[in-house]
Structures are given as structure tokens and as C-alpha cells.
Amino acid sequence: MAAxxxxxxxxxxxxxxxxxxxxxxxxxxxxxxxxxxxxxQDGGQQLTDEFKRVNPMQQVPALRIDGVTISQSxxxxxxxxxxxxxxxxxxxxxxxxAQCRMLSDHITSGIQPLQNLFVLxxxxxxxxxxxxxxxxxxxxxxxxxxxxxxxxxxxxxxxTMADLCLVPQVANADRYKVSMTPxxxxxxxxEALLQLEAFQVSHPSVQPDTPQxxxx
Amino acid sequence: MAAxxxxxxxxxxxxxxxxxxxxxxxxxxxxxxxxxxxxxQDGGQQLTDEFKRVNPMQQVPALRIDGVTISQSxxxxxxxxxxxxxxxxxxxxxxxxAQCRMLSDHITSGIQPLQNLFVLxxxxxxxxxxxxxxxxxxxxxxxxxxxxxxxxxxxxxxxTMADLCLVPQVANADRYKVSMTPxxxxxxxxEALLQLEAFQVSHPSVQPDTPQxxxx
Numbered sequence: 001m002a003a004x005x006x007x008x009x010x011x012x013x014x015x016x017x018x019x020x021x022x023x024x025x026x027x028x029x030x031x032x033x034x035x036x037x038x039x040x041q042d043g044g045q046q047l048t049d050e051f052k053r054v055n056p057m058q059q060v061p062a063l064r065i066d067g068v069t070i071s072q073s074x075x076x077x078x079x080x081x082x083x084x085x086x087x088x089x090x091x092x093x094x095x096x097x098a099q100c101r102m103l104s105d106h107i108t109s110g111i112q113p114l115q116n117l118f119v120l121x122x123x124x125x126x127x128x129x130x131x132x133x134x135x136x137x138x139x140x141x142x143x144x145x146x147x148x149x150x151x152x153x154x155x156x157x158x159x160t161m162a163d164l165c166l167v168p169q170v171a172n173a174d175r176y177k178v179s180m181t182p183x184x185x186x187x188x189x190x191e192a193l194l195q196l197e198a199f200q201v202s203h204p205s206v207q208p209d210t211p212q213x214x215x216x
Numbered sequence: 217m218a219a220x221x222x223x224x225x226x227x228x229x230x231x232x233x234x235x236x237x238x239x240x241x242x243x244x245x246x247x248x249x250x251x252x253x254x255x256x257q258d259g260g261q262q263l264t265d266e267f268k269r270v271n272p273m274q275q276v277p278a279l280r281i282d283g284v285t286i287s288q289s290x291x292x293x294x295x296x297x298x299x300x301x302x303x304x305x306x307x308x309x310x311x312x313x314a315q316c317r318m319l320s321d322h323i324t325s326g327i328q329p330l331q332n333l334f335v336l337x338x339x340x341x342x343x344x345x346x347x348x349x350x351x352x353x354x355x356x357x358x359x360x361x362x363x364x365x366x367x368x369x370x371x372x373x374x375x376t377m378a379d380l381c382l383v384p385q386v387a388n389a390d391r392y393k394v395s396m397t398p399x400x401x402x403x404x405x406x407e408a409l410l411q412l413e414a415f416q417v418s419h420p421s422v423q424p425d426t427p428q429x430x431x432x
Contacts, residue, residue: 056360057326068311072325075317082310094298095284101291105324109288110273113329122349133338144272 007032007065010054012039013207013214016112016168017073018061022202023164024077028084032063036209039117074108077161089161096156099149103162106145107169111138115172131176139173139183142166146185153189159196167193171204223248223281226270228255229423229430232328232384233289234277238418239380240293244300248279252425255333290324293377305377312372315365319378322361323385327354331388347392355389355399358382362401369405375412383409387420 009025009032011018025032037060038045045051046058055062055071062071066083070076081089090097113119114134120127149155154162170190173180180187193199200206205216225241225248227234241248253276254261261267262274271278271287278287282299286292297305306313329335330350336343365371370378386406389396396403409415416422421432 052360056357057322057354058357059326066311068314070314070318072318072321074325075314075321078317079310079314082313094295095282097298098284098286098291098295101294102286102288105288105291106273108321109290109325109329110275113325114335119330122346130338138273141272141274144268 007063008035009033010035010037010051010060010062010064011207011209012037012060013204013210015039015060016172017059017108019168019171019202019204020073020108020164021061021063021076022207023167023198024080024089024161026198026202027087027089027159028080030080030084034208036207038209074104074161074165077164081161089159089164091155091158091160096149100155100160100162103142103145103149103154104165106138106142107162107165110141111135111169112172115176128176131172132178135169135173135176135178136182139178139186143183143185146189150185150189152192159193159198163189163193166190167199223279224251225249226251226253226267226276226278226280227423227425228253228276229420229426231255231276232388233275233324235384235387235418235420236289236324236380237277237279237292238423239383239414240296240305240377242414242418243303243305243375243380244296246296246300250424252423254425290320290377290381293380297377305375305380307371307374307376312365316371316376316378319358319361319365319370320381322354322358323378323381326357327351327385328388331392344392347388348394351385351389351392351394352398355394355402359399359401362405366401366405368408375409375414379405379409382406383415 007030009021011034037051046060052058054069057071061073062069063076070079077089090100111134115131120131123130146154151157153159154166167190170186204210205214223246225237227250253267262276268274270285273287277289278285279292286295293305306316327350331347336347339346362370367373369375370382383406420426421430
């Protein structure tokens, strides 16, 4: 029997997009190796020519799996869902699937890109206020959308892809000192999810590249 | 036989995210009505309380279909794909599907959000240079990614969801005066796609809300 190579995740402990994928891998029980890419050290290890060949966008995460390298967290999660379907991360009902993808895209296209590291570097002065503005604007809408879709979690009572986006985004909100008081539904779901093992083992505080200061 | 309501698309002629969905509807031959939301007039018609009930994120597009309203262009396109599968907008092979979603997310999360209207309003002075910076950074990576995935179009020789993202993004690049010379693959695919009827009937220059100055 030929040895099957374990998937290799290029990630950074504090990257919210990497965390989404780590949760998916944990929920599906997929063993993987990590190759840490430090986004700060050496001026940003993602900017090397070597990493540019892994991901031309010079961002984490990227997952080497089944002989190819995939970047973009949701594309990775959808691929895992199609090739390793159990347990499912998308509901069965087409309308609920659409709501799950809508909430996921709302976070991954509508909030996170506006407060990620390389954008805030470009903003320069005023970057804390900038990050807060876009997170609060996005959370106001998310709180309303969740009134329609949520049960125990973002879409009904099962963990879905949208939950994998929500928890890391709340951690970013905390990092940028956004008060969560106006968002009781987001807060409630976040707390429920953080009780689950897959969200704990994938947490930024317990990764192989987590510096001592950030360890739980 | 009960009358079946036609889907209703809330859109704006010049919104690149709306254009993606118009192409999908055209390719799949789905008849729909449009409700124009003028993002400029009256300080932005997307900001009204009435539209906030349609889409709390106060953005277009949103599609009212099958009794629900879905926002986020890729969530809408994936829903159309699951409920109206022909002609397909995703390849059959899981790895090609992943590449298609990776390219789509690269544009919809990695490029477009950084140059959309409400972000540029926040940037204020220097917004042209800001838009150009993020489009060029994104296109450099996209050009490299397409070396691996493209045939006649973004993924092989069939039109896919990634193509629905590419053409409107190239139109945005043109709007912000980005030279396309460094991106021969993107340019070639864009030109091939613009020959197709679905990309022509959905074009910003021929929509019900296109002002006279923008008409073809």
C-alpha cells in the first residue's frame, strides 16, 4: 500500500482565514501537517519568492492536498466538503445552503478583507478606527441576518461553514477592541461554538507557531 | 396551475457584483425582473430603511427567488447552480471546482471589496491610487493563477463562475484606469468572454437603469 501524504496547511496562528480552515479540518477529523508562515517576521515570510510559488496572492491559508495547492479559505472548505463529506459543513436544503454561503461570504468578502493586515498597513494612521468602522458595519448587518437564519448556531442547530467564519471574525473584533454589546446573537453563537473541541484545538492560542505571549 | 413569480433582482447597472449575477441568469436562461437601486442618487438608495429590510448589508445584488431573498453574488450563483443546474457554471471534477472557486474568491474577496464604492468613499483623497494599488496587486496574482488553470476561459474551455467574476472586475480596472498590458492572460480571456451573448445582454451599458451617458 502506497503511503498517502498528509495534507499540508500553510498557515499563521493569528490569521482568521487560516483558523477557518483549521476548524474544518478538525471537524472532519482530517490529520494534517502545518507549515507556519509568519506574516510579521523577516518583513513577512509570505512575501518570499518561495511562498509566491505556493500562493501567488502571498496570503495564508493555502492547503496542499491530493496533489494540488488550493488557496482561499472558502474554496478549501468547499473542496473538503465535496471530497470528505462527513460530517457535513453545509445543510442539505438548498435554501439553507444559500443562507449558509450568504453569511460566510458576508464575513469573508464584506468584513475580513477590509481589516486584514496588508490593508491596515496601507491605511497607516487611523487603522484602528478604520478596522472598527468596517467590523461594526458588517456586524450590524450580520446580527440582522442571523435573526432569520440562526438556531443554536448560524444556520439552525448544526455547525456549518458560516460558523467557521463567525468565530475567527469575533476574535478579530476583540483584537480591534470592538464592543460586542450591540450584537447579542453573534455573541451567543460565538460562545456556544467555543465550547466545541474543534474550535478549541484550532484556536490561535494553541498552534505550533503560537508565540509564548499568545499561549492560552 | 398557480402563477410562478419571476425572480426579482435588486441591482445597479454599474455594480460589478450585480453584473456577475446578471451573467449567471442569462447563461441559465432564467427570466427575471429587475428593481434598480441607484447607489448614487438620493445619497444612495441602498441606504433606505426599505432596502435595509431587503438586504441588511445595504448592498446590491440581492435576488428574491423561490420565496426567499439571497444576497452575496457567489451565494446567489451557487444557489442557482444547485436549483437550476443546466448549463453548469462549475466543472464536474472536484479539483477543477476548487480552482474555479479559488479564482472566484480571489476576485470577490481579494480584489473587489477593496475598491468598492463605500470603501473608496471612506478612503477619500487618494482613492484612485488606492483602487489601482489593490487591483494591480490582485491581477498580478490572478495572472499567475490562470497560467495553471486556464484554457480558452479561466478554468479550461468551458465558461464557469470564475469567468462571471473576471469580466466585471476587468471593467472596474478600466474604470480606475489600470493598464492591462501586464496581464495578457486576463485580457485574452476577457475578450473571448465579451463575445458571448450572456455577457453582452448583462453588460452595464444596456440595463434598464443605464443612464444615457453610459449607453453603448
